[in-house]
Amino acid sequence: MQAFFALSRRPGGTFAALTVTLLCLVAIAAPLIAPYGPNAIAPANRLMDPSLQHVLGTDHLGRDILSRLIYGARVALGISLSVIAISLSAGVALGIAAALSPRAVDLAVVGVFDIVTSFPSVILALALVAVFGPGLGNVVLLVSIVFIPHFGRVARAQTIAIRNSPFIEAEKVLGAETWRVVLHHVTPNIIGPIFVLACMDIPVVITIEAGLSFLGLGVRPPLASWGNLLNDGYTYLDQSVWLATFSGLALVLATLGFALLGEALRDTLDPKLRKAL
Amino acid sequence: MRSASLQMHLAFKLATAALAVAGSVVLLMALTRLIPGDPATVILGSRATPEAVAALNARIGLDKPLIEQVFAFFGRLVSGDLGEDVFNGRPVLGLVLNALPNTAALAIAAMLCAVAIGIPLALLCARWPGGKADRLVAFLSVGFISTPSFVVSVFLLMVFSVHLRWFPVLGAGESGDLGDQLWHLVLPTAALAAGWVGYIARLLRSSLLEILGESHVRTLRAYGVSETKILMKYALKPAILPTLAVLGMGFGELLGGAVFAEVIFNRPGLGSLIYDAIRTRNYPVVQGGVFVIVMLYVLTNLIADLSQSLIDPRERARLTSGRGH
Numbered sequence: 001m002q003a004f005f006a007l008s009r010r011p012g013g014t015f016a017a018l019t020v021t022l023l024c025l026v027a028i029a030a031p032l033i034a035p036y037g038p039n040a041i042a043p044a045n046r047l048m049d050p051s052l053q054h055v056l057g058t059d060h061l062g063r064d065i066l067s068r069l070i071y072g073a074r075v076a077l078g079i080s081l082s083v084i085a086i087s088l089s090a091g092v093a094l095g096i097a098a099a100l101s102p103r104a105v106d107l108a109v110v111g112v113f114d115i116v117t118s119f120p121s122v123i124l125a126l127a128l129v130a131v132f133g134p135g136l137g138n139v140v141l142l143v144s145i146v147f148i149p150h151f152g153r154v155a156r157a158q159t160i161a162i163r164n165s166p167f168i169e170a171e172k173v174l175g176a177e178t179w180r181v182v183l184h185h186v187t188p189n190i191i192g193p194i195f196v197l198a199c200m201d202i203p204v205v206i207t208i209e210a211g212l213s214f215l216g217l218g219v220r221p222p223l224a225s226w227g228n229l230l231n232d233g234y235t236y237l238d239q240s241v242w243l244a245t246f247s248g249l250a251l252v253l254a255t256l257g258f259a260l261l262g263e264a265l266r267d268t269l270d271p272k273l274r275k276a277l
Numbered sequence: 278m279r280s281a282s283l284q285m286h287l288a289f290k291l292a293t294a295a296l297a298v299a300g301s302v303v304l305l306m307a308l309t310r311l312i313p314g315d316p317a318t319v320i321l322g323s324r325a326t327p328e329a330v331a332a333l334n335a336r337i338g339l340d341k342p343l344i345e346q347v348f349a350f351f352g353r354l355v356s357g358d359l360g361e362d363v364f365n366g367r368p369v370l371g372l373v374l375n376a377l378p379n380t381a382a383l384a385i386a387a388m389l390c391a392v393a394i395g396i397p398l399a400l401l402c403a404r405w406p407g408g409k410a411d412r413l414v415a416f417l418s419v420g421f422i423s424t425p426s427f428v429v430s431v432f433l434l435m436v437f438s439v440h441l442r443w444f445p446v447l448g449a450g451e452s453g454d455l456g457d458q459l460w461h462l463v464l465p466t467a468a469l470a471a472g473w474v475g476y477i478a479r480l481l482r483s484s485l486l487e488i489l490g491e492s493h494v495r496t497l498r499a500y501g502v503s504e505t506k507i508l509m510k511y512a513l514k515p516a517i518l519p520t521l522a523v524l525g526m527g528f529g530e531l532l533g534g535a536v537f538a539e540v541i542f543n544r545p546g547l548g549s550l551i552y553d554a555i556r557t558r559n560y561p562v563v564q565g566g567v568f569v570i571v572m573l574y575v576l577t578n579l580i581a582d583l584s585q586s587l588i589d590p591r592e593r594a595r596l597t598s599g600r601g602h
Contacts, residue, residue, distance in 0.1 A: 111296070111300065112300075114293070114296070114297050114300070115297060115300030115301055115303075115304055116304075118297035118298070118300070118301050118571055118574065118575050119301060119533075119567070119570075119571055119574070120529055120530050120532065120533025120534070120570065120571075120574055121530075121533070122533045122534055122536060122537075123533040123536075123551070123567055123570050123571070123574075126536065126551060126552070126555060126567075127305065127308060127563065127567050128308070129555070130554075130555040130558075130560075130563050131308045131309065131311055131312050132311070132312075203423050207425040210425060210427075211425060211427055211537060214427055214537070215536075215537075215540060215552060216556070217555065217556075230427070230428065230431060233431070234431050234434075234541065237431075237434065237435055237439055238439060241435055241439075241440075244431050244432075244435055245432075245435070248428040248431055248432055251424075251425055251428050252420075252423075252424050252425075252428060255423040255424060255425065256419065256420055256423045256424070258423075259419055259422065259423035260419055263419065
């Protein structure tokens with residue numbers, strides 16, 4: 001509730017709350033609110049301008065742009081939340097394990113994180129897709145790999161900061177096993193900043209997924225990803241501007257909404273992170 | 278003793294950078310081995326003869342153990358060999374060196390453009406914090422930062438090339454015609470710079486406000502020094518250091534992000550070279566191109582890090598007093 005009020009006081013906060021809520025509702029209720037099927041082809045209606053039948057127009061195969069954008073919200077949110085869930089779980093597990101392990105293991109894990117982060121994120125995602133190929137499952141797994149060090153580094157630093165705290169020492173003295181200390185004491189104490197980081201990473205994941213799909217290396221057509229839609233719009237730009245315009249705007253709205261939401265959460269839940277992130 | 282500490286710091290940073298590059302090569306080589314199926318079969322197709330597959334595996338070094346392949350890569354690298362294009366045997370180094378100037382020009386132009394617009398915006402916001410301009414720039418900055426560069430590229434292309442026809446649609450311009458090349462550079466530069474304008478404006482603004490809250494600035498105000506003079510003469514210099522460090526990292530990110538601008542505006546460059554190689558499964562070109570980008574990324578990070586240590590008197594004093602790392 002505190003986060004909600006803080007959000008509404010920030011510049012663009014109401015916009016962020018409304019946009020993210022709307023996106024989530026649209027993604028959940030896609031089959032109920034989409035006027036047409038996302039892959040319903042009608043060649044006779046190709047590249048139509050917005051009209052009463054097709055509110056945002058149609059694409060080069062006569063598919064309704066609004067319906068594809070609505071289903072695209074499912075793909076964008078589904079992939080970004082899956083990527084964040086996987087990379088957060090793996091990163092936190094690795095980060096805590098590194099911080100509580102002997103120095104050699106810690107150095108090895110940090111070394112792997114350093115190697116992964118020595119690639120620009122887009123280039124690493126491209127290199128991984130080059131090897132394993134495009135597709136929904138691959139994109140989720142491969143983009144997760146890119147983000148694991150993000151969470152791992154913060155989890156490791158936070159664990160190191162509290163690993164010698166009196167309450168952890170007391171648990172150990174009382175004979176608590178390592179898994180118990182990790183699950184009941186370390187994780188709850190470090191998860192706040194990591195949750196904020198996760199919110200701030202959602203727009204970055206949406207951008208990378210859409211970027212890969214735009215290049216034809218992400219989600220495969222005919223699945224409606226905003227990146228695929230933008231690519232179709234780009235291909236037929238000289239004949240119709242509507243597909244490129246609306247799919248681009250959907251991406252801008254989603255990334256802006258989540259970015260503003262992430263900032264508001266960061267400022268509210270952990271002001272100390274404002275400088276660190 | 279003091280200079281020994283600074284040398285230790287430099288040696289530590291250099292060793293870390295070298296390890297990151299070596300590690301990235303191991304990762305790149307290991308990834309090629311993880312390709313589902315045999316990479317040579319993937320490249321040549323399922324109807325290739327076993328002899329042709331074996332010959333290609335030998336050519337790209339996959340017939341050797343991973344560690345031997347990594348050492349062979351570095352051995353070849355010393356003599357300027359990054360491998361061969363699997364389809365026509367052209368050296369990968371030549372392809373990369375042909376593409377690199379276009380990408381470097383794009384990244385440098387985008388960075389200069391972002392600095393030229395971002396710094397005045399930050400000064401404006403820090404001069405009147407909380408004012409209308411500050412709030413507008415804060416909102417627009419988040420907008421610029423969060424808008425993907427490929428969306429900006431498509432929108433710019435749509436408005437200024439297809440609709441208004443002010444700028445050329447495709448290519449990098451006639452070679453030898455500097456004016457034409459610069460003209461072709463405008464839209465991709467704007468697309469790449471947009472996010473960084475917002476980032477620099479926000480980062481520098483917050484550094485400036487931090488400095489403006491310090492006690493020596495209060496003393497300057499007590500002496501009647503004007504706000505503008507305080508901002509330009511006393512606050513900007515220390516406040517810009519964190520921005521410089523971020524710019525170093527940003528340059529590497531721009532090299533990576535250039536792939537979208539190059540594909541959308543059909544510009545030859547490192548990004549489009551890697552993209553084409555991925556689509557044709559030309560693994561040596563992917564490896565060579567990605568390796569060069571990683572090298573440049575690590576190098577720009579290192580330069581930013583070291584220049585921070587050498588430019589900032591506080592950091593220099595910390596290192597020379599032996600309190601480094």
